[in-house]
Amino acid sequence: MGTGDPHGQAVAASAKWQSSSASVELPNRRIEEIFACDVFDLRKMRERLPKNTYDDVIRVMENRGKLSSDNAEVIATAMKDWAIERGATHYTHWFQPMTGLTAEKHDSLISPDGQGGVMYRLSGSNLIQGEPDASSFPSGGLRATFEARGYTAWDSTSPAFIVRGKNYATLCIPTAFVSWNGEALDKKTPLLRSIDALDKQATRILKIFGTDEGVKSVGSTLGAEQEYFLIDRNLYFARPDLVSCGRTLFGVIPPKHQQLDDHYFGAIPPRVNAFMAEFEEELFRLGVPVQTRHNEVAPGQYEIAPLFEATNIACDHQAILMDTLKKVAGRFGFVACLHEKPFAGVNGSGKHNNWSISTDTGKNLLDPKGETHTNIQFMTYLCAVIRAVHIHGDLLRATIASASNDHRLGANEAPPAIISIFLGDMLTDLIEQLESGKPQSTIQGGELDLGTFSLPALQRDSGDRNRTSPFAFTGNKFELRAVGSTASVSWPNTVINTIVAESLDEIASSIESKLDSDSSEERRDEVVRAVLSDLIKEHKAIIFNGDNYSDDWQVEAASRGLPNLRSTAEALPALTTEKVESMFAKYKVLSNTELHSRADIFAEKYITEISIEAQQMTVIARTMILPAAMMHQKNMAQTTIATKEAGVDASELKSMLELFSALISEFRTKMDQLEVARVVPESDPVGQCVYCRNEIVPMMEQLRYLGDQLETHIEADLWPMPNYDKLLTLR
Ligand code: ADP
Ligand code: MG
DSSP states (O other): OTTOOHHHHHHHHHHHHHHHHHTOOOOOOOHHHHTTTTEEOGGGOTTTSOHHHHHHHHHHHHHTOOOOHHHHHHHHHHHHHHHHHTTOOEEEEEBOBSSSSOBOOEEESEEEOSSSSEEEOOOHHHHHEEOOOOTTSOOTTSSOGGGOOEEEEEOTTSOEEEEEETTEEEEEEEEEEEETTSOBOBSHHHHHHHHHHHHHHHHHHHHHHTOOTTOOOEEEEEEEEEEEEEEEHHHHTTOHHHHHHSSOSSOOOOSSSSTTOOSTTOOOOHHHHHHHHHHHHHHHHTTOOEEEEEEOSSTTEEEEEEOOEEHHHHHHHHHHHHHHHHHHHHHTTEEEEOOSOSSTTSOOOEEEEEEEEEETTSOBTTOOOSSGGGOHHHHHHHHHHHHHHHHTHHHHHHHTOOTTGGGTTTSTTSOOSBOOEEOHHHHHHHHHHHHHSOOOOOOOOOEEOOSSTTSOOEEOOSSOOOTTOSEEEOSSSEEEEEEETTSOSHHHHHHHHHHHHHHHHHHHHHHHHHOOSOOOHHHHHHHHHHHHHHHHHHHGGGBOOSOTTSHHHHHHHHHTTOOBOOSHHHHGGGGGSHHHHHHHHHTTSOOHHHHHHHHHHHHHHHHHHHHHHHHHHHHHIIIIIHHHHHHHHHHHHHHHHHHHHTTOOOHHHHHHHHHHHHHHHHHHHHHHHHHHHTSOOSOOHHHHHHHIIIIIHHHHHHHHHHHHHHHHHSOGGGOSSOOHHHHHOOO
16 A cells, blocks of 8 residues: 555554553643633623723724724733733734635734834734735626735624644634625624624514614524534544545445444543544633534434524634634544545435524524413514525525535425425424414423333423425524535525525515504514515415425425425525516625626536536546455456466466456546546536536546446555545544
8 A cells, every 4th residue: 555554553543642641630620711712702891991992992893883993092902011021922813705714814913113123013004904915715706806906804793713733822813804895705794794684674573562672783593503423633644535535536435334323322432532522622721602512313423503693693603613623633643524525335424514593692583482372573584584595495405505415405304405494393384373363372382201210201392303305493492404414504594694684674564564553462473463464374384394305396396396406506596586686785784796606606516516526526536446456356367367277177267367357448438538528618607507517526436436336346455545444433
């Protein structure tokens, strides 16, 4: 093997870790000592800021106003002092470009003082605005390279933080990134705009019900659970496909993988547990609240779930979480693999996007409470989500589309490409009652009697979960389960906020237009019920509580008129339909140009990823698998000759050799075909996506099938890469 014996190295690395960990001191730091110690949250800076400035900051944050330049200067100095006390030497405007996760350019906090020494400095204008030389960030045609100016603008509502590593500590200032003429070049700008749109429309509903007292704003909340694989570093780097594509392009599933479900919620291996503890400690330091850690379904697969927060901050925290995950994994000899489908045949990874609507006073507007049938305000918000997802199911599907997520959606492990809503028994019953009049009752879950006095009676939920649904109501929030594990959550939440804002707007207008001089609560509720009843009639086709994996659902969904966009190539055009263009424009979330630039970037990314995979595949086929196969063939031929020479019947060996030789020849033919087909012809982006989907992807699948056949035949010692068995078993 050209890379030495990576598996042996992996075992050695693990053994080294195990022996050194024996003497490691037990962690005894208390969470409250480290939580958010590297976070500069303006809301908590009363002691560091002059009273006037602090009051102004809070006022500005609550009313989404602008800071005066004098105050910016004061804050910049306080932030700089805070950062250098913690050892920071540099600062960066941290942002989320349209592709990739995060971007940063580091500037020094230190400048010459003019007297032969140095001083620390961060001016108000450096805090508020930056101008990264960002001509190489994708803009989807929004900027040509010669007009490359882009600005970063400080998002004062998201806390600044310090990123540390060996020999460095950098102050990171969350920012939005826009072009010279103000067009959004990042994921944060439209997200913030969508939050504003949701705020405005959701507040109208509160006003209708007279429950807006003391509420300054309404926003969405987000908790995004992240699944990932850990792969031993030594093995990872012996797989060019993992390194360049994040997934294995060849590989046979071992006899025992996830069939026994013994990994799911099983005991966490000690090396992994040590990694998780350090990973979480880093997140706590950065103020990212995480809640649970456990094994996932596939061997080597894990999950981390954060506590939910306001969506803007939760999205920043998600990006920090993904960066931190990769960084800390390396310290334990792992690579954290976030790809949606690193291994064929075992479960892939996703991100569960838990979303709800909440007032700034902490009231969850999607919490049904006990006697739900009396809670007409809850039903109004619920119906807004139903309408939004029914009208924009195709957009939601397109929002989560990527080359890597195509491996999950549609396979029987992740929600299918058909978007529908799971409500569960209680809410479905309620919606049915509401459709035909005034709801009279709420189905209760009751108690679970476990049949022994030693165990407590458990409170049962009024409905079971449905893990097959792409968009499921889970108690007091919706869970979009179809987001890919590599994806940023900013974009899906921008879309959810906007489509729900649009529906709330429609509902509010409809109610307002029907209210008359009778201002009693009874009359109001009657009007609301009538509006919601019509809405349910029109949009209930989106509700589906059955098994989303079944074939019957595909047929039924079609008869309900729900789109089934199986691949990214089919889904992406839904981003730029007229209904989407006008919605984004109406709520000022994305202009037409901004929307189209995004669609182009997504298409380009899809085409590039497929092209890289196809090319990488032919390289592995030609330079790794084929030579190993020929060596194996040579060994077989020599054995056949030797057997014959020894006077023993070699006819069996000869036919095995012939079969194997035919397999090689088939493999080589497919490889050559892919080599030709992988060059994407000139066309528009949509045409190129379709070409990738229809021509390249099937050919890659065929070549993989043959390569995997070869793997099952070739002598194990000759196989040029660590196999699945090794990759999936962490020691
Ligand atoms: P479940 O049992 O449905 O998985 P959990 O309480 O474990 O529910 O939460 C799963 C994820 O949902 C967590 O990341 C959590 O922070 C998030 N979550 C819970 N409530 C909300 C909410 N109101 N808004 C957004 N996310 C939420
Ligand atoms: Mg969940």
